Amino acid sequence: MRRLQYLVLLAVVSFGFAGGGMFAEGAAADGFYRVVGGKADVRTYNGYRRYNAGCNHCHGPDGIGSSFASSLIDRPLGVEEFRRVVRNGRSSGGTSVMKGFGNDPNVAPYIDDIYAYLxxxxxxxxxxxxxxxLEP
Known part of the structure; x- marks a missing residue:
């Protein structure tokens, strides 16, 4: 875990000095998000809003995880698995259980937006x- 944190910090510092900004710019190879100068496209911005309206209570601020639920950015899921888990929920077999949000009108229509943000x-x-x- 410490090594991953070190590598992330190194990447952030490298991008900050090399790219003129704090974070990498551009779009995901699969087109899920677009970020320019730290500004997010409409989908990703909406994902931030939706994440903070419902997901952050368990998964912590900005997807970093908490003592209650895992980080959603350290080991991100692929989009299909993410959709399935959010819709149907997941149980680790122990005491960890995430309920499904497939019928929640505040989450289900915005799963891809939340995924883009994360x-x-x-x-x-x-x-x-x-x-x-980003302005459209």
Whole structure:
């Protein structure tokens, strides 16, 4: 875990000095998000809002995890698995249980937006806190 934190810190510092900004710019290879100058596209910005309206209570601020639920940025899921877990829930077989949100109108229609936000965080394109929004 310490090694991963060190590598992430090294990447952030490297991008900060080499790229003129604090985080990497651009889009995910699969097109899920677009970040320019620390500003997020509409989908990713909405994902931030939706994440903070429902997911952060368990998974911590900015997807970093908590003592209650795992980080969503340290070991991100692929989009299909993410959709399945959010819709149907998951149990680790022990005491850890995530309920499904497939019938929640505040989550289900926005699963891909939430994924875009978390993917941008996991790939270092967005830092912590509320991102500014790119104008369409």
């Amino acid at each position: 993917k941008a965080r996991a790939e270092g394109a967005l830092g912590r806190g509320r991102p500014e929004r």
